[in-house]
Amino acid sequence: MPKPSAPPGWLERLGLHRPELRAWAMYDWANSAFWTTVIAAVFPAYFVRTAAFGMDPSAATSRLALASAAAIGIVAVISPVLGAIADYAALKKRLLGAFLCVAVASTGALWFVGQGDWRLALWLFVIGNIASAANMTFYDSLLPHIASAEEVDVVSSSAYAIGYLGGGLLLVINLLWIAQPGWFGIPDAGTAARLSFVSVAVWWAVFSIPLFRRVPEPPPQFAPGVPHPSVWTVAFSRLSTTFHELRSFKHAFLLLVAFAIYNDGINTIIRMASAYGSEIGIPEESLLPVFVVVQFAGVPFAFMFGRLATHITAKRAVLLSLAVYTGISIFGYFVSTIWHFYILGIAVAMVQGGSQALSRSMFSTMIPKHKSSEFFSFFGIFEKFAGILGPLVFGIVAQRTGTSRPAIVALIPFFAIGAYLLNKVDVAEGQKAARAAEAHLLE
Numbered sequence: 001m002p003k004p005s006a007p008p009g010w011l012e013r014l015g016l017h018r019p020e021l022r023a024w025a026m027y028d029w030a031n032s033a034f035w036t037t038v039i040a041a042v043f044p045a046y047f048v049r050t051a052a053f054g055m056d057p058s059a060a061t062s063r064l065a066l067a068s069a070a071a072i073g074i075v076a077v078i079s080p081v082l083g084a085i086a087d088y089a090a091l092k093k094r095l096l097g098a099f100l101c102v103a104v105a106s107t108g109a110l111w112f113v114g115q116g117d118w119r120l121a122l123w124l125f126v127i128g129n130i131a132s133a134a135n136m137t138f139y140d141s142l143l144p145h146i147a148s149a150e151e152v153d154v155v156s157s158s159a160y161a162i163g164y165l166g167g168g169l170l171l172v173i174n175l176l177w178i179a180q181p182g183w184f185g186i187p188d189a190g191t192a193a194r195l196s197f198v199s200v201a202v203w204w205a206v207f208s209i210p211l212f213r214r215v216p217e218p219p220p221q222f223a224p225g226v227p228h229p230s231v232w233t234v235a236f237s238r239l240s241t242t243f244h245e246l247r248s249f250k251h252a253f254l255l256l257v258a259f260a261i262y263n264d265g266i267n268t269i270i271r272m273a274s275a276y277g278s279e280i281g282i283p284e285e286s287l288l289p290v291f292v293v294v295q296f297a298g299v300p301f302a303f304m305f306g307r308l309a310t311h312i313t314a315k316r317a318v319l320l321s322l323a324v325y326t327g328i329s330i331f332g333y334f335v336s337t338i339w340h341f342y343i344l345g346i347a348v349a350m351v352q353g354g355s356q357a358l359s360r361s362m363f364s365t366m367i368p369k370h371k372s373s374e375f376f377s378f379f380g381i382f383e384k385f386a387g388i389l390g391p392l393v394f395g396i397v398a399q400r401t402g403t404s405r406p407a408i409v410a411l412i413p414f415f416a417i418g419a420y421l422l423n424k425v426d427v428a429e430g431q432k433a434a435r436a437a438e439a440h441l442l443e
Contacts, residue, residue, distance in 0.1 A: 014303060015154030020146045023214035025159035027139055030207035032167030033200045034132055036295065037174050038107060041288070043125065046193045051113050051121035060118070067122045071129035075380070078130075079137050083377030086138055090220035092373055093212060096138035100208055103131035108201030111194045137380045139211075141373040144364045145218045149431060153314045156361035157306025160353040161299045168295035170203055175288065218369070245371075246378055249437075251430030252366040254421060259359045260382040262322055262418025265411045266355065268390030269328065269348060276332070276404050277341055286338050290345045297349035305354025314358040315427055321351035322419045329415070332408035366430030368437040390414060 011017045016025060037043070044064060052060035086092045106128040113121040147155045174196035177184055181192045247253050277287045309317045328347050335344055360379070367375040390411060397407040 013154075013307070014158045015147070015151055015306065016158055018146075019214045020216065021151075021155055023210035024139075024142060024146055025155065025162050027208055027211045028159040028163030029166030030204050031132065031136065031139070032163035033170040033203045034103070034107060034128070036167035036171040037196055037200050038110075038125075038128065041171055041291065042174055042178070042193055042196050043110070046113075046190075047118065047121055047125075050115050050190055050193070052118040053115045055118065063118070063122065064125075067126050068129065071126045071133070074126075074130050075133040079134055079377040079380055080374065082134060083137055083141070083373035083375075086141070086373040087371050088220065090217050092138045092142055093215065093217045096135045097212060099131040099135035099138075100204070103128050103135065104201045104205045106131065107204065108198050110197035113194070133380065137377050138373060140360060140364070140379065141376040142215055142218075143361070144367070144369050144372050146215060149365045152361040152364050153309040153358055154306040156364070157302050157309070157354060157357040160357040161302035161306075164295055164298040164302060164353060166203075166207065168292065168299075170199060171295060172292055174199065175292070218372075245437075246375060249366065249430065249433050251425050251427065251433070252363060252375070255359070255363055255366065255425045255430070256379065256382045258418045258421035258425065259363075259379075261421065262325075262415050263356070263359070263382075264390040265325065265329075265414030265418070266352065268394050268411055268414075269325070269332075269408075270352070273345070273348075276335075276408070279404050280336060282338050282341055287341070290338075290341055293342065294345040294349045297346050298353045301350045302353030302357060305351075305358060308354075309358055309361075313427070314362045315422065315425065318355050318358050318362070319419055319422060321355035322415045322422075324351045325355075325415045326412055329408050329412045333405045362425075362427060366427065366434050368434050370438065 009017065011022075016022045047064055048057050048060045052063070082095060086095050106124045109124050110121070110128075113124065143152060143156065174192075177186055177192035177196060178189045181187065181189055184192075186192045186195060246256075273291075277290070305317055305321070308320075312320075324347065328344060331340075331347070332344055335341055363375075363379055364372070393410055394404070394407040397410045398404045401407070
């Protein structure tokens, strides 16, 4: 009589039971510090108050927004070409490493930005954004090479959770430095802010090491020693082919369109949360703890969504998250106190990581592995541009009505339309098409 199999250990339940899976997820821990400290919490305020000192605050904010848009545009142009090169010549890790070095150097160089140095600040900010977004394309594209179709949902969600934790821990340290610099022997809050940028660079570099040590590079798509065309020639010729192929992978392409729409609503809520809280009268010193709480609350919920996907499928889990976002938009209309804002923030933490992680993992199972970087470069473009229409709708409604309350409700169509399109995605058919493309390559 066979012995009953032992129950899976906690690492297996989290999808982190192999060294390469843990190393891959650890990069989210490393990279998230840039997004929490530089993108979201510390740099924007430092830019307006110090780097752009003497400039009208609205003009400073506008220049920062234009710099962000420029970075997105540059990434949109270069990432598909780089993705094609990475797939063809087996350069995923090397290109990731190259852009990581640029991102770490530009982030650490923010230390040299002082009062009135707004031009230097914007140049470094744009370079850091471009490098960070580019290396995430190569990072995401490694997932289908190290995790099976049955593992990707849990692995992707666990990586998001680890990213929440890592980014949140360094953010707390950075905010303590800035709030109480004397406790740490730091001269003033400005120096503490500059030191926080250096800490992000060091954190990012150190915690990226496991990925380069443990995650294998997928093999090239040409035989070693056999003459082959230049990688640049191949990259540009494959780029057009890949875009047409993406449209032929009907369900993967439909997922991208759905993701672009509902993620636009998600990103708008994230980006406008601070401004909305300030508008309804919540002081800035009360808002910052909310974002820290949200960062840490996202950890268990991201893990939970990964496990939930194994029981009800990733697609249904994302649809559930969109229903929650619809409720968040409705509740947001009535928010009036800091405690309401905490409830709103925790509700966002419940579904933010899960919805984005499972969208990534679903897409990874519906694309051919030998073109994962190319396809993920388009995923990145859709993800980056899923942040234009939502804020525009929010701004127009707020301007027309004189308040942001109806603007929150105006985001509901993004979740409804995105859910409608996602419901039409047949994940099994999409996976079947991807596996058929892989089999055709081997013939």
